Amino acid sequence: MITLLSCVLLNTLVAHGTTSPLDEVQIVSQTVVGKPGFFQVGQSTKGRWWFIAPDGKAFFYKGVTSVNFGYPDAYVPIVTKKYGRDPAKFRQAAFARLRSWNFNALGAWTPAELWDRGMPYTVILDFVKVTPPAGLKLDDWKLNLPDVFDPEWIKAIDAKAKSVITSIHQSKLLVGYFTDNELSWYDLETPDLKEKLNPELLLTDQVKPALLQLCLSLDPKQPAYQAAWKFVLQRHGNNLEQLARDWLLNTKTLKHIKQLTKAEITIISQPYLQDLRLFVQEYASRYFMLTAAAIHRYDRNHLILGCRFGKPPSKEVFSAVKRPWVDVVSANNYRYDMYNRMDIYYQSTHLPVLNTEFSWGHNVFSQHLLAEEAIDDLSPTERMLRNGENSLALALTHPGLVGYTWYRWVDLSSYKPPISHGLVNLQDEPNRLHTNLLTNLNSKAETIAVSSSNN
Secondary structure, eight states: OOOOOOHHHHHHHTOOOSSOGGGGOOBOGGGOBSOTTSOEEEEBTTSOEEEEOTTSOEEOEEEESOOOTTOSGGGHHHHHHHHOSOHHHHHHHHHHHHHHTTOOEEOSSOOGGGTTSSSOEEEEOOGGGGOOTTSSEETTEEOSSOOTTOHHHHHHHHHHHHHHHTTTTTOSSEEEEEOOSSOOOOOSSSTTTGGGOOTTOSEESSSOOOHHHHHTTSOTTSHHHHHHHHHHHHHTTTOHHHHHHHHTOOOOSHHHHHHHHHTTOEEOOHHHHHHHHHHHHHHHHHHHHHHHHHHHTTOSSSEEOOOOBSSOOOHHHHTTOOTTTOSSEEEEOOSSOHHHHHHHHHHHHOSOEEEEEBOSOSGGGGSOOOTTOOOOOOOHHHHHHHHHHHHHHHHTTOTTEEEEEESOSBOOTTOBTTBOOOSBOTTSOBOHHHHHHHHHHHHHHHHHHHHHHTO
16 A cells, blocks of 8 residues: 655655756766766666766656657648648657756657757667568467567577667667567566466466466467477477376377367466466566677667566566666556656666556546545546546656656547546647646756655
């Protein structure tokens, strides 16, 4: 349970002086990761993690995703009419707006026309999307995870890294690279799923099949299928009957595993879970090792910012989120308890954390969130803004948080205000519900971060 950050505390934290609060930050040199003259990360003498800008000063990242003049489709004719077809005019207007709202960085899915034009930026490589057509696929179901055993995928991510990185590897404004976004790790023993696992059961339909079972169910031609069967048989005497006995299953053929998987019957016997942990750990290690190698072949100057977790994975995946494969762990969050969610990533990796998506434009923020919450006369919109402000303001005090990212620049067609995300609507007009509050919070973010680390 978290405590609401009261207005009194917030105002106390942000008593402004004449100098920047970042002037107080002193970085311990032994903690610095990254190349001098480019964006780095380091821990202060007060124990707080910070990005370090190329000029050597502490930098708190306040980004926005999807600052894009070419998406969504309904937005394109509006910005074309307003700014013409030259991206420079859109860029100048968008950057001026972002700065007026006290944002200082561009998040994922910002097009190359906006890179290296005066504002720090990040690049998402989307390595999962370069997977060959024969990649990780179960019949007609394409899994949201690459086949890390496939030599063709390894070649493809090298080609993707080379094509994107070659022109920007010397950029002083590039913060770093995301490898992917919200991959599905198909692990069971996560913070969100553990309670659903009954240790007395062997099979269940209450959770989806996990990574090892899925790989054992793939087309036999797929490298992940071959690697999975080699893995389990070697651990069980190279004998299917022995494997079945060890897993406490009545399995006599390889096809039986796939039949269970297609019926969404999940193996959860304790002996199987032991094998699953080891397989997930190997799978995640290969993913982070191979993606880091692809990036480092073409760029040793910039940080690797991880795969933008959608939710905390198992400790086996977390064990692979480490240097030199990952410099900063990245995570999206749309939950009210943002501080504690970010803390899961921090405590599990001991790496600085960059929030890569956040918005209070969700129904959850307009609800009564705490059992002890007093009855009030707030409208859903007022409650959304209050809860959103408290959630973000408290998260800013976390010692591992090096920045946050608002999702997103412009509304999508499906959004119905006030439950929306865009800083601007499809008519390119500011969404004042968001921008007014964010302008205020962003102006105080550095002071909140510095002040909280002094307590």
